[in-house]
Amino acid sequence: MNRLTLYTNPMSRGRIARWMLEETGQPYEVVVLDYATTMKEPAYLAINPMGKVPALTHGDRVVTEGAAICTYLADAFPEAGLMPEDRAGFYRWMFFGAGPLEAAVTNAALQVVVPAERRGMVGYGSLEKVVATLSGHLAGQPYFLGSQFTAVDVYVGSQISWGLQFGTLPADPVLADYAARITARPAALRAKAADDALLGPKP
Structure with a gap:
């Protein structure tokens, strides 16, 4: 129910989100999308209407935008120590x-x-x-x-x-x-x- 899935392309800011996921130490799945095809298909547009990557799903939650994904993961997994007291x-x-x-x-x-x-x-x-x-x-x-x-x-x-x-x-x-x-x-x-x-x- 709380599966983490990263939608990405290796030639994108999705690299930032993957690094952040690696820092959390949590298991995650990766869906690689193509700019001209799968990124613009209805199935993905239902996740991110902008038709761009990265996007992250965590169970039924959807997070887009690199800064938001990094902030969300830092907050969701405090044991990783990526969200400071400051x-x-x-x-x-x-x-x-x-x-x-x-x-x-x-x-x-x-x-x-x-x-x-x-x-x-x-x-x-x-x-x-x-x-x-x-x-x-x-x-x-x-x-x-x-x-x-x-x-x-x-x-x-x-x-x-x-x-x-x-x-x-x-x-x-x-x-x-x-x-x-x-x-x-x-x-x-x-x-x-x-x-x-x-x-x-x-x-």
Whole structure:
């Protein structure tokens, strides 16, 4: 009745959700969907009308959006230690990742230039400001919430790691050190191996 099922594609943000599931230590099933076909079929649209992944079902509950999935799993399985007592810090940085960081990186990748006098309208100001905020916060501490690894590090850390890897975030030594630390975790390595295996052998 409380089965966890992840709907995903290895070329998607579903990688974040899989890593989070691995961190919880809970058993889960995976349904791999294709962007052009199964993701747009009625059976899946009944789960996520947006026709995108990831989505998570936990029994009869449905959760979509990466930040929401990570937060839900941290709350549902407190024994995993991924939801800190510092809820204020948790929500602050989780939604910083879902808001300013996501928007700034996406706009930069699309070459959307926000005029200096209009930066107050976009919420994040500038990509440089976002990077400086992240780097300043992580300087001198291993994780977003100090010494405790949490779901924030899965969600926001994934965005930082991808941004550095694909060049959508500028090189920053603090962020690079942080990314190397979190992606070396056993759960992160298991999740990466499982998703990479779905891509098939490299040519």
